[in-house]
Amino acid sequence: MITVDHLTKKYGSKVAVNNLSFTVQPGRVTGFLGPNGSGKSTTMRCIVGLDSPTSGHTSIDGVEYSKLTAPITKVGALLDGKAFHPGRSARGHLRIVAATHGIPKQRVEEVLEFTGIAAVANKRFKSFSLGMGQRLGIALALLGDPEVLLFDEPVNGLDPDGVRWVRSLMRDLAAQGRTVLVSSHLMSEMALTADDLVIIGKGSLIDAGPITQFTESAARSSVRVAGPDALAIGDALRGANMVFDQVAPEDKFPMGSFQVKGVSRGEIGHLLHQAGVEIHELSELHSSLEDVFMELTADQVEYTTTQGGAR
Numbered sequence: 001m002i003t004v005d006h007l008t009k010k011y012g013s014k015v016a017v018n019n020l021s022f023t024v025q026p027g028r029v030t031g032f033l034g035p036n037g038s039g040k041s042t043t044m045r046c047i048v049g050l051d052s053p054t055s056g057h058t059s060i061d062g063v064e065y066s067k068l069t070a071p072i073t074k075v076g077a078l079l080d081g082k083a084f085h086p087g088r089s090a091r092g093h094l095r096i097v098a099a100t101h102g103i104p105k106q107r108v109e110e111v112l113e114f115t116g117i118a119a120v121a122n123k124r125f126k127s128f129s130l131g132m133g134q135r136l137g138i139a140l141a142l143l144g145d146p147e148v149l150l151f152d153e154p155v156n157g158l159d160p161d162g163v164r165w166v167r168s169l170m171r172d173l174a175a176q177g178r179t180v181l182v183s184s185h186l187m188s189e190m191a192l193t194a195d196d197l198v199i200i201g202k203g204s205l206i207d208a209g210p211i212t213q214f215t216e217s218a219a220r221s222s223v224r225v226a227g228p229d230a231l232a233i234g235d236a237l238r239g240a241n242m243v244f245d246q247v248a249p250e251d252k253f254p255m256g257s258f259q260v261k262g263v264s265r266g267e268i269g270h271l272l273h274q275a276g277v278e279i280h281e282l283s284e285l286h287s288s289l290e291d292v293f294m295e296l297t298a299d300q301v302e303y304t305t306t307q308g309g310a311r
Contacts, residue, residue: 001026001179002047002148006056009042009203016042018203019056024181024196026147029174031194031211032183035297039203040183041079044150047181048077060148070101076141077150081133081157086126090117090136093125098143111139116165130157138169149173151182155189167193187290191215199293201300214292223265225272226257226281233258236275242268257281 002024009017017039024030034040045051047058049065057064060075068074084093094108112118115135120128128136134157141149151170155163163186170193174180184190190197190211197214199206207214227233230246237244237260244260247253260268265282272279287295 001061002150002181003059003062004043004047004056005058007043007046007053007058008055009039009046009051010054016203017046020200020203020205021056022198022205022208024179024198026179027174027177028195029170029180029182029193030196030198031190032181032198032200033187033190033293034183034200034206035300036185037202038200038297038300040200041152042203043200044077044079044152044181044183047150048075048079050079070144072097072101072144072146073103074144074146075148075150076144076146077152078134078137078141078154079150079152081130081137084125084133084136087124089122089124090128090139091121093136094139094143097140101144103144107143107145111142114142115139131159131162134158135162138166146178148179149181151180153184154182155184155186163189187288187293191289199296201297206296206300211289214296215286215289221287222259222261222285223263223268224257224259224281224283224285225268225279226253226255227272227277227279228255229277230255230258232275232277233272233279236272236277237268239275240271242271253281259285 004020004022007017007020020043032040042051046053047065060068065071065075091108091112094111095105098105098108112121115138117132117135117139120132134154138154155166158166167189170180170182174195194211196209197211198208225233234246237258242260243262244258247257247259249256265284269282
């Protein structure tokens with residue numbers, strides 16, 4: 001388990017992380033989300049001891065990273081896919097790191113094969129593409145077979161096949177009972193990968209919890225209802241003081257449809273049954289993770305754009 005307890009990190013007068021607290025549970029993938037400059041990378045650097053907190057602390061299963069006796073066998077991290085010596089080969093780099101913890105060379109070969117870079121393992125890092133560098137970073141994170149893993153933008157530079165592979169890797173690691181914390185700007189990937197979310201903005205916690213709390217809550221869900229007599233549906237909804245939006249006719253719903261908020265499908269179905277109104281559609285609509293994220297972080301974005309293009 002990862003614990004972040006009232007963490008604050010300042011660089012001079014700039015507050016990068018502000019009194020931030022959250023936990024990351026084993027056996028689950030936790031997505032770490034926030035706009036650029038929100039403090040995600042700084043928080044992860046504090047967790048693995050690369051930055052020292054100004055106040056507060058972080059721990060791995062109750063132990064600060066600096067006090068772990070064999071760090072890479074407890075915690076694996078990909079924080080920067082470019083942080084390798086340009087003149088060193090992938091195999092050479094992994095062997096050096098493995099030697100510091102008594103990890104056999106065979107393990108190096110295993111992670112090279114597993115991450116798909118065995119064929120280029122003797123090439124110097126300066127010749128690696130961004131995606132190959134990410135795979136090397138993942139190989140390094142897995143080298144010590146750790147219980148806890150942190151990945152900062154792990155799919156950056158990967159092709160679609162690589163993105164799918166990383167998604168499967170995250171799920172498999174969590175299924176093995178490991179603790180997985182992953183940051184990403186790809187909301188579609190987080191929606192498919194994460195069990196829990198921690199969302200921060202300007203260094204502070206915005207919200208945290210199971211992903212369904214964000215995408216399937218009553219406040220962010222609606223029910224679509226349609227039928228051959230749109231007028232009767234509208235009158236029934238109005239008569240019950242239900243809040244709804246009327247959607248213009250389309251191919252699937254030539255008479256139009258209604259999106260009703262704040263009530264369940266059962267309530268709407270019962271109402272229309274009692275009114276004797278025929279319906280052809282009664283389905284739940286959930287907000288996308290991207291929509292929820294944009295809503296929650298709307299006032300936390302450091303750099304914003306305006307509508308319209310350059311002239």
